Amino acid sequence: MDFQLTEEQLAVQSAARDFAQTELWAGVIERDEHQKFPAEQIKKMGELGFMGMMVSPEYGGGGMDTVSYVLAMEEISKVDASCSVIMSVNNSLVCWGLEQYGTEEQKRKYLPRLCSGEIIGAFCLSEPEAGSDATMQRTTAEDKGDHYLLNGTKNWITNGSSASVYLVVAQTNPELKHRGINVLIVEKDMPGFVVGLKENKLGIRGSDTHSLMFTDVKVPKENRIGDDGFGFKFAMQVLAGGRIGIAAQALGIASGAFELSLKYSKERKAFGVEISKHQAIQFKLADMATTIDAARLLCLQAAHDKDAHNDYAKSGAMAKLFASKTAMDTAVEAVQIHGGYGFVKEFHVERMMRDAKITQIYEGTSEIQKIVISRELLK
Numbered sequence: 113m114d115f116q117l118t119e120e121q122l123a124v125q126s127a128a129r130d131f132a133q134t135e136l137w138a139g140v141i142e143r144d145e146h147q148k149f150p151a152e153q154i155k156k157m158g159e160l161g162f163m164g165m166m167v168s169p170e171y172g173g174g175g176m177d178t179v180s181y182v183l184a185m186e187e188i189s190k191v192d193a194s195c196s197v198i199m200s201v202n203n204s205l206v207c208w209g210l211e212q213y214g215t216e217e218q219k220r221k222y223l224p225r226l227c228s229g230e231i232i233g234a235f236c237l238s239e240p241e242a243g244s245d246a247t248m249q250r251t252t253a254e255d256k257g258d259h260y261l262l263n264g265t266k267n268w269i270t271n272g273s274s275a276s277v278y279l280v281v282a283q284t285n286p287e288l289k290h291r292g293i294n295v296l297i298v299e300k301d302m303p304g305f306v307v308g309l310k311e312n313k314l315g316i317r318g319s320d321t322h323s324l325m326f327t328d329v330k331v332p333k334e335n336r337i338g339d340d341g342f343g344f345k346f347a348m349q350v351l352a353g354g355r356i357g358i359a360a361q362a363l364g365i366a367s368g369a370f371e372l373s374l375k376y377s378k379e380r381k382a383f384g385v386e387i388s389k390h391q392a393i394q395f396k397l398a399d400m401a402t403t404i405d406a407a408r409l410l411c412l413q414a415a416h417d418k419d420a421h422n423d424y425a426k427s428g429a430m431a432k433l434f435a436s437k438t439a440m441d442t443a444v445e446a447v448q449i450h451g452g453y454g455f456v457k458e459f460h461v462e463r464m465m466r467d468a469k470i471t472q473i474y475e476g477t478s479e480i481q482k483i484v485i486s487r488e489l490l491k
């Protein structure tokens with residue numbers, strides 16, 4: 113077992129850290145407060161190669177492994193979890209899905225622009241009545257010969273208004289249940305496609321989350337990804353990898369909150385000494401560091417499984433389950449260590465606490481991760 117990162121992986125980690133500290137840190141409070149989409153920052157992330165990290169260079173990507181992706185996601189998430197969710201959806205759901213299962217034409221048409229940050233992608237599975245129970249798709253893609261007629265509503269879509277390309281999951285043959293579902297590439301300017309209002313969220317407020325409405329949208333047959341009926345399998349495969357990205361996001365939020373807490377505990381004095389001299393604070397730091405290291409190992413294990421072409425549904429779900437709890441617990445304790453200062457925006461940890469919560473909900477709630485893990489165990 114080799115716990116050493118390669119030179120390339122260390123270089124990616126260091127580049128992501130530098131970028132996050134120099135380009136994301138300064139405006140992160142303002143973006144959160146005003147729900148401002150980080151358009152400029154995402155463009156730069158594209159230029160630096162963070163938007164299509166695992167895509168082959170042949171299609172404009174970085175050709176990197178999943179371990180490098182996890183390292184970069186952690187560093188970006190330490191500072192701005194809104195930027196990292198945009199990055200995660202683009203990388204592990206949209207780009208990875210297109211590269212693995214798209215036709216040559218689809219890959220050439222979309223991947224170079226998605227990787228460079230010129231355009232952003234969105235992944236559209238959830239609906240008002242189909243969240244965890246994702247097979248219950250109400251959106252329909254009626255087969256009309258040379259095209260599909262798309263009708264329905266998607267909910268909670270990350271990059272909802274900022275994306276140009278949407279991978280939309282829809283039911284074509286209800287009698288076949290989940291085996292009758294397709295996934296279609298929808299472009300923003302297709303007639304009948306309307307972006308709904310932006311959600312006013314607890315956390316990751318810089319990212320834009322919208323409902324999407326489709327009314328008789330004509331989607332050409334060549335925009336279907338994979339064979340007829342492959343859509344649900346596509347969603348599950350893509351999400352198995354996506355969960356590694358969200359686990360790394362949660363890990364980053366936890367490490368960011370921990371680093372701030374460690375520093376603060378050595379500066380703030382109470383009862384004549386730095387608060388880090390009080391055992392109650394030391395024990396909080398010890399718990400934080402231990403769970404963060406465990407979460408990092410789970411993330412790297414899952415990333416390694418994906419890179420080694422091992423089955424990674426279970427390890428990815430374990431990483432997400434554990435890292436998201438670590439993010440939540442660590443961020444709550446980080447606020448506690450900061451006392452009253454933790455409750456105001458300037459000290460960042462209150463934002464981290466709000467951002468942490470979503471990692472236990474999207475890309476499968478913690479309860480859904482337990483279903484995935486236990487099904488794998490009982491197979």
Ligand code: CAA
Nearest residue numbers: 237243244245246247270345348349352425474475476480
């Ligand atoms: N890879 C390939 N196929 C898979 C799979 C995997 N990892 N997991 C399941 N499948 C297949 C099964 O084999 C089955 O197909 P067959 O019948 O043809 O064999 C099919 O999927 C249905 O599987 P189940 O019978 O297990 O389905 P289920 O109804 O019991 O639900 C579930 C399974 C795991 C709960 C699934 O519905 C699920 O993952 N729900 C959570 C949805 C989710 O994660 N949404 C995230 C939206 S994206 C997002 O959130 C982005 C963001 O925030 C940034």
Ligand code: FAD
Nearest residue numbers: 235236237238243244245268269270321474475476477479
């Ligand atoms: P529900 O499925 O209604 O679940 C409610 C509660 O019941 C949860 O606690 C859940 O764990 C529990 N529960 C449900 N079923 C079971 C069960 N069988 N056993 C035990 N407990 C159960 N979706 C996309 O498709 N694309 C996106 O880009 C996207 N981005 C998102 C961004 C944000 C900010 C948010 C909030 C959501 C996003 N989602 C996205 C949707 C997200 O994936 C869903 O919210 C999530 O899957 C849960 O679905 P739900 O909200 O319908 O909750």
